[in-house]
Amino acid sequence: MTISHLLDELIHSTYYRDQVAWIERLPERAAQYAEPKQPLHPTLTSILEALDIRQLYTHQTMALDAVRAGGHVVIVTSTASGKTLCYNIPVLETILEHPGTRALYLFPTKALAQDQLKGLLRYREALPDLPLLAGTYDGDTPPNTRRKLRDEGNIILTNPDMLHQGIIPNHTRWGEFFSSLKYVVIDEIHAYRGIFGSNVANVIRRLTRICRHYGANPQFICCSATIANPQELAENLTGVPLTTITGDHDGSPKGPKSFVLWNPPHLDDSMVERRAANSDARDLMVELIRRRFPTIAFVRTRNGAELLYRYCQEGLQHHSPSLARSIRAYRSGYLPEERREIERQLFEGELLGVTSTSALELGIDVGSLSASLMVGYPGTISSTWQQAGRAGRGTEESLAILIAHNTPIDQYLMQNPKYFFGESPENAVIDPSNPYIVLGHLRCAARELPIGVEDETLFGEYAPAVLDILQESGQVRPLNGKWYWTGGGYPASDVSLRNINDNTYTIVDTTGDENQVIGSIDEIGAFTQTHTEAVYLHDAETYFVDNLDLAQRIAYIRKADVDYYTQSITEANIRVDQEEVQRKWNKTGVHFGDVTVTTTVYMFRKIKFGSRDSIGYGNLDLPPQDLQTNAVWLVPPLGTLKKVKEAGRLPVEGMLAIANVITEVIPLFSMCDVVDIGGTVDSSNTGVPTLFVYDKYPGGLGFAQKVYDIMEQVVEGCWTLIHACRCEGGCPSCVGSPVPIYVQHGPDTEIKGRIPDKEAALVILHDLLGKEPYIPKPVTHPRVSMVEVAALPEAPKREVKPLPESVELRIRQRVQGLKKK
Ligand SMILES: [Zn+2]
Known part of the structure; x- marks a missing residue:
């Protein structure tokens, strides 16, 4: 069978x-082969033959030709398509022709680097004379091997953390390596997104600067899984233009x-x-x-x-x-x-x-x-x-x-x-110029090499303003057009690539005999995911949070076999600080800019795995948090709101339903977690219930920015999800759970205890998307409030300032904090 x-x-x-x-x-797909423009180095040909590789697939050939022509390349291929040959062939060929050549391979994890090393060593087994010294350089590498690799290795496999904390800051010992560095291979670039990706992009900029200093100008060869924007991601990550070889050219055979x-x-x-x-x-x-x-x-x-x-x-x-x-x-x-x-x-x-x-x-x-x-x-x-x-x-x-x-x-x-x-709609999003992230890397960079004026822009638009602040606090000093590090210490150890290092909380596992630190989390995450009595998921394991100690910034957790997870219930008020850009869409406007979100996490809901039933609530007593970030907002047209009211329904309930759905839908278009973004409805800035989607990280990470670009698709996604749900009047699988009756701060007291209004949401979505008008089911209980819809005020005028005041204040506070260390 x-x-x-x-x-x-x-x-x-x-x-x-x-x-x-x-x-x-x-x-089934037959293999497609192609001949490179110039034949392979004969030694390489015989090595490949010994490994039973007699022909190259189309995409491998294209990659080889592009790299030989001196360009930066990103290759987008499926699993098991032979993508490693896309970089190993040009690298090995160059090493055969010029034995002193060096290459740096970056993998997101140590395990992957080790697996890839096994592959490389097979080339040397095939030809013991091959002038190849390759090795993994990470936390597990013994000191002797490290020295040998640094001095003689021509392919070094490492991870971004090691590059950031171990290699670049000690570049003087790596002078030989950097001056002959010809290739930087970054595999699995789709893993570099969000905070991690934004930090890695800055590490790459530091690497580029060091290479230039040693007179090298390495070529980037990147590989990505299928995503919507491989080229955009690779260019944001490396800061250079690249040629993309898409999956259409994948010549590997498939059953x-x-x-x-x-x-x-x-x-x-x-x-x-x-x-x-x-x-x-x-x-x-x-x-x-x-x-x-x-x-x-x-x-x-x-x-x-x-x-x-x-x-x-x-x-x-x-x-x-x-x-x-x-x-x-x-x-x-x-x-x-x-x-x-x-x-x-x-x-x-x-x-x-x-x-x-x-x-x-x-x-x-x-x-x-x-x-x-x-x-x-x-x-x-x-x-x-x-x-x-x-x-x-x-x-x-x-x-x-x-x-x-x-x-x-x-x-x-x-x-x-x-x-x-269909075509992948998922965008991998990073924001290398987030001022909070840039701050840490500018400190590292200044210590590594004085920062010249021409380098400032390498670190984004806010870099000059951040350097000015660093100067005021005595951490850098200008001399002959360059910034010199005067801050002392080892700034790379202040920067974790996986956090925006603001008010970090430590997560301590108390399960075993000895307490064990298993990670850290920023304050927003700590309040929403590791509050007391939360169920925290880590490494596919469920943990119960016994206590979130605010004074010591520690979450104490222990392993627990529970059949539910928790979802914090927050209330957010939004203040628009500065609108940066807006555009017309259908009858409405989409806006993007800087906002301050004041969030109170006041309770949590226990939800059963699988069925998603609410099985209980708990109260929390946590102070409100201010977050300066980016948001995209959508102001519903007055005509649309009028239609909802004429149907006897409350506009705000329809907008709340859309806000609940939109945070579920966005991960389908941009590679983020539900915890990376927030959605809320707020009337205080525009006078009408306005839908806000914001990044849950200070300074923003590009998620809201991406949503601004693709708002139509996202709203269409919301409609599809709500429209297709077969429930009667809204359920937790479409428009979300009931608004808890305990809400204290919300302005709309009458909507408490009710599931957001699916029918109102559909009226609004049909109108926004220009579909034929939606006729809602008749209302059984009147939902309309007597509050009149206020006229839409003018959009705030745009003003340009170098660094948002609130951001500047936070950056100053943080710099002071770093100084005290
Ligand atoms: Zn439903």
């Missing part, structure tokens, strides 16, 4: 009737694959609850393994991986005890030896199944599996393709099934397969 026969059988069984929302048949969107059925006629995704996953996995199809199942949490493993084992026990022994669970909590053992067993076909967290998604080769089950949407399209790509390496037939949870995003995907299988 082939896997497509099994799929047919499943689809046509009565039990599973109507559960397949979509099948995308991805056809046929059926990609199924699988939606568990409703449990009853109320159309609210669905059967748990985990239960369908177990049945499918047992079925696949019974027929001897090696299968991997991806789940979101470690707990989930263990549970599914136990269920499958029980299920298989009925058929054969030996089959039950042929599956394992795989997750990041296991010891490295255990994990290597499972990888080996999978690779050699000793195992038929594994249930895993995303730990197995990247890099590591596990051989050829027949099927990949994804229990719930993995969060981004590129992750989904990576997980689906775990099945069907080579040209064999394979199956991928995405099993939906009953959540807004999962259900959106089930209803909009074109979204998933």
Whole structure:
């Protein structure tokens, strides 16, 4: 039996009737080869032949030609398409021609760097004379090896943290390396987004400056998974223009694959609850393994991986005890030896199944599996393709099934397969010029090398203003047109690449005998995700927060087996500080600018995993927080609001519904988490209930900026999600949970205790999107308040100042704080 026969059988069984929302048949694709413009170096040809590579795929050839022509390149390819050859070939060729040449390879994790090193060493096994000394340079590298690599290594594999704290600040010891640095390879660039990406972009700028100092001008070779904006991301990251080689040129062969969107059925006629995704996953996995199809199942949490493993084992026990022994669970909590053992067993076909967290998604080769089950949407399209790509390496037939949870995003995907299988709409967003991020890197840069006037702009528009502040506080001093570091210390140790280092809280795990620091979180995150009694997810494990100590800035957490998660309930008031730009859209305007968001986290909701039922509330006593950030806002036209009122409904309830949905929808268009952005409705700036979406980081990180560009798509996404939900008058899977009755600060007391108004939201969305007018269901209870809609005031006039006053104040405070260290 082939896997497509099994799929047919499943689809046509009565039990599973109507559960397949979509099948995308991805056809078999033959390999496409191409000859480079100039033949390969003969030694390289013989090495490749020894490794059984006799021809290059189209995209590999294009990359080689582009790099040989001296350009910077970004290659966008699928999993297992042979992308590493795109950089290894030009690098090795250059090393063969000019043995002194050096290359720097950057990977987001140590594990990936180590896996790639294994690949490189195979070239030397094929030709022991190859003048190649490659090694990983990270926290695990012993001092002797470090020195040898630094002095003689021609390919150094490292990660951004090591580059930032270990390599660039000590560049004088690396003079030899930097002066002969010809290539900087940045693999998996889609991993560099948000705060991490914005910081890494600044590290790259520091690297570029150091290279220039040593007379080198390295070429960048970047690789990315499929995202909407690989070129934009690569250019923001490296600061140079690049040539893009898109997936259209991917010449690697592929076997046929059926990609199924699988939606568990409703449990009853109320159309609210669905059967748990985990239960369908177990049945499918047992079925696949019974027929001897090696299968991997991806789940979101470690707990989930263990549970599914136990269920499958029980299920298989009925058929054969030996089959039950042929599956394992795989997750990041296991010891490295255990994990290597499972990888080996999978690779050699000793195992038929594994249930895993995303730990197995990247890099590591596990051989050829027949099927990949994804229990719930993995969060981004590129992750989904990576997980689906775990099945069907080579040209064999394979199956991928995405099993939906009953959540807004999962259900959106089930209803909009074109979204998933069409062109990727996901944008990876970074903002290298965020002044809070630039501050840290300017301090590092000044200590590394005096900053010349021509370098200032390298660090973005706010860099000169930030340098002035650093001068006032005595950390830099100008001399002959250059800024010199006078601050002392080792500023690189003040900058973590994963935080905006403002009021950071430490997360301490008290589970074991000894307390263990497992991470840090900024203040906004601490209040919303690690408040007392919160359930915190870390490394796919659930933790209970015993206490958030505000004075010491520590969250004390411990491992806990809970079947719910928590969602903080916040109230946000927004003040528009400065509008930067606006544009007309249909009958309305979309605006973008600097805002101050005052947030109070006053309670939290407990939500059951899976069903998303609210199972309780808790009160919190936390002080309000001010956040200076960027926001995009959408002012509904007066005519639209009038229509809502004429239908007997409250505009603010419709806008609240849209605000709830929009924060769920945005991650479909921009690679961010729901925790990166906030959405709220506020009337105080415009006089009408205005929808605000803001970045939850000081200075903003580019999410709201991206939403400004693609507002139409995002609003269309909101409409699709609400429109497609089959509930009566709104439910937690579309317009959100009821506004809690305990709200103290909100102006709209009458809407408390009610689910936001789905019908009002649809009236507004139809009008905004220029669809035919929506006729709402008649109101059972009058919702209209007597408050008249005020006239829309003029948009505030734009004024230009070098650094927003509020930002400047914060930067000054922070600089003072750093000085005291
Ligand atoms: Zn609904």
